[in-house]
Amino acid sequence: MDVSRESAVFAVDVSDTLKADFALLRETPFYHALGQHQQKFTDKSVDKFARHIVCRNYASLCFELSHLCWAIINTGSAKSIFEYFYIEEAITAKSMRRYFELLGEDACHLSKASITMQASPDEDPHNTNLVIQIHQHAFTIHPSRANLLGVCMEWLVTILPNVFERLFDELNGNGFNAIQNMASILQKNIYDYLADHLPAAKAQQKFHFLSKWLVEHNVPHFSDQHMLQIWQSMGKRDGAERFTTVVKDVFQFQEAIAKAEHGQAISFSEDFDQLYANEHVFESVETFFAEQIDLHALYDTPKLISKQQAERLQLIGEYPTQSVIFPLTVLRYNVLGSLQAKAIQAQRNKSLYKDKLELPEDNQYADQIQKFSGQIALNEITFYAVLHVLLQKQPEQALSLLAANQRAMNQFVDELRHSGAFISIAENTDSNSVSQILLQHPPLLRACKAAYQQNNRQGFTPQSLIENTQIYTDRTLALLQLSDILRRLFANNSGVLSINEALFEKYRSDGFIFSRELLERMLP
């Protein structure tokens, strides 16, 4: 397909399958012109049809096609739709007029209904339109629509099974309600098909809004300082009222841009063979999926973190890369998001007052920072508790888990050396051998046992231990990954995440802006 045409028609992107559908329609040949490369459907019709579909503006088209099919079926037989579109190939204004004119005025099988070709009083008498009259309902189809409706029919046959039979069963002998019903059925089926081939309409709108916002504010990309402004400018747009939703939208947008820059990832989706031929692509694809952390799994049994902790870490777990780039947004997400959630709940309970729209006096950002850094320490203790469980049940798994945590091993080796314990590890010893040596050392074993005894969560008490120890290993690896992200968050943003007067100022100003906006929206 012509690339310039493609980009002109598709203002938004569609899947390769849908593009191939349109390309097929464009290349559809006329039967009598086989070998002459004459197209059955004009480029204009296919472009127009593609726009209807891509812009999700196909309701009127379905309604019009249902009327045309009703007219064909109720003047013919079960085979009529096939004959009209594929034997007569009545897909030009001329052939459509000829088809219905040859049928005559009394061709309709139903009483109180008529199908005629009529000219408008002020038009050329040869320029007749198809007029369908069913009781009080009248509908006119201009024959210039014949080609577009032919395109629509051809596409429907490709995507919907038994469409001819369904049209006949629904429309034969029935009136206007059947036409409406058939149009709804077609719309529903198209909607379902497009779910796999077009980005969701709301996502499209949001992405357009964000792209436009960048242009209007003349900034190359989003940063922490824009988040509140974006939320404010989104106002009460559908699906963007909550600050947390806006943050996620921006993160998705950021990720999408990153993916667009990652051309190889796109080529991966186009050709699987390349994936296996090109290790580099495979590695980058691996990286895409390695980062996200399933926090639900972490607070399931064995409970490595509490539900409350998981909620606090939700954004970091879902968007680790973006969270490291937007440290203040992570704090705002939890603090401001929670304030808004409580305000919405209060509004539902009809108990919303001004004081519920204000942040507490204490610096909640500092509180979040402390909790994040505390989480790293907690994760370490949980890691030792898991080691203890594995040492009791599956010592080999304990070995590999410790070997996976280079940081813990180094820390232990240092601690042992500082405490004066004799430990001999050659420099080039591999991780597994080091972990083997360490796991024989009493101080580490004592630390693991102590961590286990302090932990009374599900999965860490004698009654709740899980037989399948692999679950402990897998989830602890995810927990270690979470700790790594938190460390990265602090390491890359040491200035922003320092608890000082500047942070408190930021908290107060954010709180002021956020509360004022909430006040305007919720208590105008």
Place this chain on the structure above:
Amino acid sequence: MSAQKAPVDEQVFIALQAYEQLKRDALRANSISSDGPAKFQRLSFNDIVNCVKAPSTSTAKDALILINKSIDYRRKYRFVLMQISMLQSPKQIAASTEPALLKRANEQFTLQVSLHKNAIEQNEATVNMRMLQTDLESTGIGVAFLHCETEQRIEVLELHATGQGDFATTLDAQESRISALTHVNSHIYVTF
């Protein structure tokens, strides 16, 4: 592309789509063979209709190869045959003797496949079709097509008129089209 150069860049949608596709495909990656859908040339319904209408063209012959690879295409091909074929044979009843196996008849036409050796001692099969109802549109038509549908595939034979209502062709007895025609479960449609 970069957001810096073109902030309003539709590429983000390509990216979003690619990303979503990537996630879906990653799950399916193991179940798709190397000649999976990505390399599968697609046929429109119109292509299938044209294939039935004019099976002797090179386009139709190429299309038939693809049709035989997909159940959905064969189903559509059968649907089109039902709409436009002039005659259909009932499924052949299993025959006990070979000559009976090679002969079919209903009230509209008879079909016979006879085996013989040619000048260079190769086995050949001659397919004869006789229309029993001459009021059919066979008069004056030079070519008839036999579409033989078995459970696995569709084969098409082109017969040439040898007299009024009589059509025939000769081909190698080992041909897959002959085995399809004489297959116990094949269903035959005739188009002109």
